[in-house]
Amino acid sequence: MISKNFNRSEFACKCGCGFSTVDVELLEVLELVRAAFNSPVSINSACRCESWNRHVGGGLKSKHLQGIAADIVVKGVEPKVVYTLLNDMNQNKFGIGSYKTFTHIDVRPNRARW
Numbered sequence: 001m002i003s004k005n006f007n008r009s010e011f012a013c014k015c016g017c018g019f020s021t022v023d024v025e026l027l028e029v030l031e032l033v034r035a036a037f038n039s040p041v042s043i044n045s046a047c048r049c050e051s052w053n054r055h056v057g058g059g060l061k062s063k064h065l066q067g068i069a070a071d072i073v074v075k076g077v078e079p080k081v082v083y084t085l086l087n088d089m090n091q092n093k094f095g096i097g098s099y100k101t102f103t104h105i106d107v108r109p110n111r112a113r114w
Contacts, residue, residue: 003027005034011046011070015055019047021067025107029086029094030070033105036085037074044071044102063095069106071099079103087113 001007002022012020034041048056048064063069074082083098086105090096095112097104 003031005031005041006043010043011067013047013049013052014045015049015052017049017052019049019067021047023068023107026068026070026105029090029105029107030072032089033072033074033082033085037077037082039075039077042073042075044073046070063106063108068108069095069104071102071104073102 006027008020008022011022012018030041045056045064046069047067048058048062050065053062053065058064072082073079079100079102080098082103083096086094086096086103092111093107093109095104095106095108097114
């Protein structure tokens, strides 16, 4: 375990290459989300090597390549609700995206929303 609720393997690239960098700030944000909803947070995708990022259709400048992003699902909570919480908590920074089945969060220093 690298924090109260997460272990390093949850952040590893899905191709099995071993890339599993965990950004401390991202981990802190995910713990806040877990506490706010009092519900488990599943990580669909976090670290990605260049090959896996291409395989899944990720962008050339994807924050997943830097190990500072995660696509998450909070058990029992709609992605738009998770998006709203993250946006409210981080008005002037981070990349936050709402998708049909998950929410994207990255800890870039500037604000990006989609």
